[in-house]
Amino acid sequence: MNPLKFSNDRPLDIIAVGRLCIDLNANETNRPMEETSTFTKYVGGSPANIAIGSARLGQKTGFIGKVADDQMGRFITQYLEKNNINTDGVTIDKTGAVTGLAFTEIKSPDECSILMYRDNAADLKLYPSEVSEDYIKQSKALLISGTALAASPSREAVFVALEYAVKHDVTVFFDLDYRPYTWTDEAETAVYYNLAAEKCDVIIGTREEFDMMEKLLNIKESDDHYTASRWFSHRAEIVVIKHGGAGSIAYTKDGGSYRSGIFRTNVLKTFGAGDSYASAFIYGLMTGHDVSEAMKMGSASASIVISRHSCSDAMPTEQELTEHMDTAIYETV
Ligand SMILES: Nc1ncnc2c1ncn2[C@@H]1O[C@H](COP(=O)(O)OP(=O)(O)O)[C@@H](O)[C@H]1O
Numbered sequence: 001m002n003p004l005k006f007s008n009d010r011p012l013d014i015i016a017v018g019r020l021c022i023d024l025n026a027n028e029t030n031r032p033m034e035e036t037s038t039f040t041k042y043v044g045g046s047p048a049n050i051a052i053g054s055a056r057l058g059q060k061t062g063f064i065g066k067v068a069d070d071q072m073g074r075f076i077t078q079y080l081e082k083n084n085i086n087t088d089g090v091t092i093d094k095t096g097a098v099t100g101l102a103f104t105e106i107k108s109p110d111e112c113s114i115l116m117y118r119d120n121a122a123d124l125k126l127y128p129s130e131v132s133e134d135y136i137k138q139s140k141a142l143l144i145s146g147t148a149l150a151a152s153p154s155r156e157a158v159f160v161a162l163e164y165a166v167k168h169d170v171t172v173f174f175d176l177d178y179r180p181y182t183w184t185d186e187a188e189t190a191v192y193y194n195l196a197a198e199k200c201d202v203i204i205g206t207r208e209e210f211d212m213m214e215k216l217l218n219i220k221e222s223d224d225h226y227t228a229s230r231w232f233s234h235r236a237e238i239v240v241i242k243h244g245g246a247g248s249i250a251y252t253k254d255g256g257s258y259r260s261g262i263f264r265t266n267v268l269k270t271f272g273a274g275d276s277y278a279s280a281f282i283y284g285l286m287t288g289h290d291v292s293e294a295m296k297m298g299s300a301s302a303s304i305v306i307s308r309h310s311c312s313d314a315m316p317t318e319q320e321l322t323e324h325m326d327t328a329i330y331e332t333v
């Protein structure tokens with residue numbers, strides 16, 4: 001069952017909105033960052049990773065974001081273009097803002113953490129005037145990412161993008177992507193997450209991210225079914241709650257619920273799971289698969305990416321994804 005209907009007469013499949021950053025992943029693993037000395041540089045930023053994953057799967061992908069006017073900004077834009085991502089919506093900051101950095105440490109396969117440097121980040125300086133209605137209406141879908149709501153003018157830019165998407169029947173996917181270090185106030189965070197979610201067709205988040213949104217309203221159940229039901233009185237058709245190694249569960253507005261297991265893999269690091277899951281899940285839904293199969297595709301992509309060192313570089317091609325689904329062990333949970 002797939003409740004989504006896409007406007008198929010559009011030149012782009014999906015446009016992602018939000019941060020374009022740099023991941024610096026520690027090369028020395030099984031130790032804290034204090035004991036590492038070398039890092040590998042990759043393009044990063046949750047929406048960037050999802051866009052790269054979508055393009056790697058063969059989707060016609062665009063991006064709306066802002067990069068720093070320096071070597072890192074150019075590295076990012078060139079990488080997107082090498083991956084066949086349309087960068088017409090990417091603007092260059094002229095205020096001296098810098099590229100957000102995500103330093104990652106891999107203490108063990110299950111103990112990974114991310115240290116984010118986001119002061120004066122160029123991605124949060126995207127202005128509403130830099131969001132093009134003509135660009136958005138060329139796409140079947142729009143992906144927004146919660147961290148872009150963390151500060152103005154990026155916050156307002158996201159809401160303008162949402163208005164254009166709703167106006168032009170562009171299906172909106174919301175990956176919650178909650179990064180506490182990017183916010184200063186829990187209530188502010190929850191208010192903007194809830195306001196944005198009201199305008200989205202598909203909402204994807206972890207249990208903890210939904211708990212953050214519900215805490216403001218003194219909702220303490222931490223119940224997946226209740227969480228999903230909250231959004232069906234708005235635009236949502238599908239709500240997905242991710243549970244790490246315990247898989248994921250999705251609910252649809254028509255009362256359906258679908259549980260997905262995981263693909264067994266040699267976990268190198270756990271970060272990257274969410275972005276890869278989102279890109280392949282969205283791809284599955286946009287290529288006519290039902291919710292269950294799309295979730296399985298998301299799980300397969302995640303199991304590939306968490307077995308590799310990077311997030312963006314590790315995103316699988318359509319062939320890799322299909323082969324992995326045929327050969328890897330799928331565990332129902
Ligand atoms: N250890 C694991 N082994 C296999 N698949 C995993 C593992 N951890 C996560 N996944 C897959 O990745 C998906 C997203 O992971 P999760 O950690 O919930 O999201 P996020 O990275 O956004 O926190 C899960 O629903 C599951 O399909």
Ligand SMILES: O=C(O)C[C@@H](O)[C@H](O)C(=O)COP(=O)(O)O
Pocket residue numbers: 021022023043044045046047049102114270271272273274275276311312
């Ligand atoms: O989103 C960021 O700024 C960091 C990402 O680039 C990084 O690869 C990561 O943390 C991915 O996290 P996840 O996919 O949400 O687990």
